[in-house]
Amino acid sequence: MLPVIEYLLSYSVPAGLERQALSALTLNPDHRWHERMDHALFVVTAQHEGSRVGVGIVHNAVTAPTQAPRPLELGGMFVHPAYRRLGIRQHMAESRLTYALSMGGTPITVIAHHNQTSWNYYGRSARWTPECEYLSDVTGRPMTIWVSTESPWHRTGRGLVPLVPAQPNTALPHYTQVHRPPLGPGQDNAVPA
Ligand SMILES: CC(C)(COP(=O)(O)OP(=O)(O)OC[C@H]1O[C@@H](n2cnc3c(N)ncnc32)[C@H](O)[C@@H]1OP(=O)(O)O)[C@@H](O)C(=O)NCCC(=O)NCCS
Secondary structure, eight states: OOOEEEEEEEOOOOHHHHHHHHHHSSSOHHHHHHHHHEEEEEEEEEETTTTEEEEEEEOOOOOOOOOOOOOEEEEEEEOOGOOOOSSSHHHHHHHHHHHHHTTTTTEEEETTTTTTTHHHHHHHOTTTEEEEEEEEEETTTEEEEETTSSSHHHHTTTTTOOOOOOOOTTTOOOOOOOOOOOOOOTOOOOOOO
């Protein structure tokens, strides 16, 4: 039977015991890991029977040479080896992207070319597209910055109308009225909302 996974969302920097528990999930909670955690705006945690089995964050400690305005980086993704291939990354990645888009920034993520699992995921998703490649100062390895295809920056750069994040009180653009063909007899059965 598949384990029942709970997803918890937080909008503050993980500190104290919570930071320790999330850091223990990763193989190498180094300086960069803590820098990202220190700038976390959103944290999604996967839990199984009270234990943390996955984490993903959105942060603004961006070091990659992106041209995107107001970049919000989706990073710090890690799933415990015993819980992989259950769709946990898929779930956490979607919730990170929804958050970053709703904040009005440009969601980006940085993938090392040798990380085949992540490369496959972003490469086949219509929601992401490569922005540029660069060599990491830290590892000397090639990396690619991916940018959200739903971000206003990406869409306007391609002459597309920006998608309006579904937030309360968002002013929608004024669209030209659509002219519909006249209804026939008995077709005007719309119920007012
Ligand atoms: C990369 C990583 C986060 C993926 O986590 P995950 O929870 O196993 O990811 P998912 O389950 O969503 O997807 C993994 C694969 O399992 C498949 N899958 C998902 N649910 C499945 C299921 N119920 N049964 C079988 N396969 C399934 C997915 O289709 C995906 O296939 P793919 O490898 O062909 O793309 C995890 O391997 C990890 O923590 N790696 C080390 C750290 C790392 O690389 N982090 C990312 C840095 S960018």
